[in-house]
Amino acid sequence: MKKLGKNYKKVAELVEKGKVYSIEEACELVKKTSTVKFDATVDVSFHFDVDPTQADQQVRGTLILPNGNGKSKKICAITSKVEDAKAAGADFAGGKELIEKILRENWFEFDVIIATPDMMGELGKAARTLGPKGLMPNPKAGTVAPDIAKAVKEFKLGKVQYRLDKDANMHLSIGRVSFESAKLVENLKALTSTLVRVRPAAVKGSYIKTAVVHTTMGPSIHFVFEGM
DSSP: OOOOOHHHHHHHTTSOTTOOBOHHHHHHHHTTOOOSSSOOEEEEEEEESSOTTSGGGOOEEEEEOTTOOSOOOOEEEESSOHHHHHHHTOSEEESHHHHHHHHHHOOOOOSEEEEOGGGHHHHGGGHHHHGGGTOSOOGGGTOBOSOHHHHHHHHHTTEEEEEOOTTSEEEEEEEETTSOHHHHHHHHHHHHHHHHHTOOTTOOSOOEEEEEEEETTOOOEEBOOTTO
């Protein structure tokens, strides 16, 4: 069993055992539970009461967090509209040559690939390389878009992807400890309202079993929202 440090034990005492906090309470408390010296991320984790192996129970999409999440994403745009992508803020932009670079050099100096539809045929060659890393562009994730400039700008402004893993869990960053509580609340409410809106029609009864917010290496704080 992993031994808990003194700092962790101290902040863990701030979290009342068995209590499920409101979003406002949780976002206020999570700022007090960081155990590291750097500006820790504030993450949320959900465990869904769905079967992710069923196509009609998938929960996946994108949303723009009102205040961003404090992380700067490096964007690789695969497009014929290279100048438009660069002007919008893409860190890397190109066509077939970037796909070849990924395949030939195992190059992954980016966080997101955004592609225009006309390049998807070429990108198919890299599907086995990009897929396992979660980098293959997908229309549902907002990473296949005819308007490459708009898509790049949205991801730079704080657009994030959400999706279930094979165990029906979901993890996202919604900010940093340095964020004001009100901004964390606004981001978290934007996320939870989105998850309620995209609830699969095939899911009956409970939808989300647990929802927690926590900092990097900090204790989990359970919170509740309408729609669980």
